[in-house]
Amino acid sequence: MSxxxxxxxxxxxxxxxxxxxxxxxDDVAWVFDHFDPEEPTAAAVVERTxxxxxxxxxxxxxxxxxREVFDGAWSGPQYLLTHRPTEQPLQGVAVRAGxxxxxxxxxxxxxxxxxxxxxxxxxARQCLAAGLVDEVIVHIAxxxxxxxxxxxxxxKHTHLTxxxxxxxxxxxxxxxxxxxxxxxxxxxxxxx
Numbered sequence: 001m002s003x004x005x006x007x008x009x010x011x012x013x014x015x016x017x018x019x020x021x022x023x024x025x026d027d028v029a030w031v032f033d034h035f036d037p038e039e040p041t042a043a044a045v046v047e048r049t050x051x052x053x054x055x056x057x058x059x060x061x062x063x064x065x066x067r068e069v070f071d072g073a074w075s076g077p078q079y080l081l082t083h084r085p086t087e088q089p090l091q092g093v094a095v096r097a098g099x100x101x102x103x104x105x106x107x108x109x110x111x112x113x114x115x116x117x118x119x120x121x122x123x124a125r126q127c128l129a130a131g132l133v134d135e136v137i138v139h140i141a142x143x144x145x146x147x148x149x150x151x152x153x154x155x156k157h158t159h160l161t162x163x164x165x166x167x168x169x170x171x172x173x174x175x176x177x178x179x180x181x182x183x184x185x186x187x188x189x190x191x192x
Contacts, residue, residue, distance in 0.1 A: 008134035009116045011124040015151045022149035034141040039168040050114025051107040056082040058120030077110035100126040136176040
């Protein structure tokens with residue numbers, strides 16, 4: 001991933017073969033069963049991530065299961081985008097509400113030239129719809145969940161261009177560049 005410009009916004013997700021990013025009840029424990037820090041793309045994402053933006057459901061699922069971002073392999077600025085702000089401050093997590101654009105801008109500054117990672121279906125959908133995502137990275141895990149939270153983009157047609165496809169053990173990884181209403185921000189800047 002060293003050929004990419006720094007400071008991109010990445011939607012990074014592990015998906016079941018039947019298209020779910022969480023099992024019923026927002027259960028994401030199965031994701032950690034399939035996380036391999038030696039998988040080259042995941043390892044590069046961990047290394048390049050400077051800030052993380054998560055939605056409320058993704059954040060709470062990780063908290064409930066006692067899981068940290070990348071199972072503790074990463075630390076840095078975290079943002080929680082929610083319609084239900086917390087009453088108590090969350091240690092090490094900036095809680096934000098409203099439009100995704102200023103949150104992404106703030107996270108990009110905090111990331112200090114590194115990538116901003118987007119976690120969670122709703123936050124990712126908002127970022128894609130706003131044309132903020134520079135790359136979509138999907139790890140397809142060898143599991144069928146049958147139900148849960150679907151991996152899905154914005155509520156409109158979004159063209160994706162395949163950048164890379166690879167396999168590590170039983171995980172297939174796909175990398176795409178989105179073109180929401182035209183080219184991504186990186187492409188518009190002449191970086192893609």
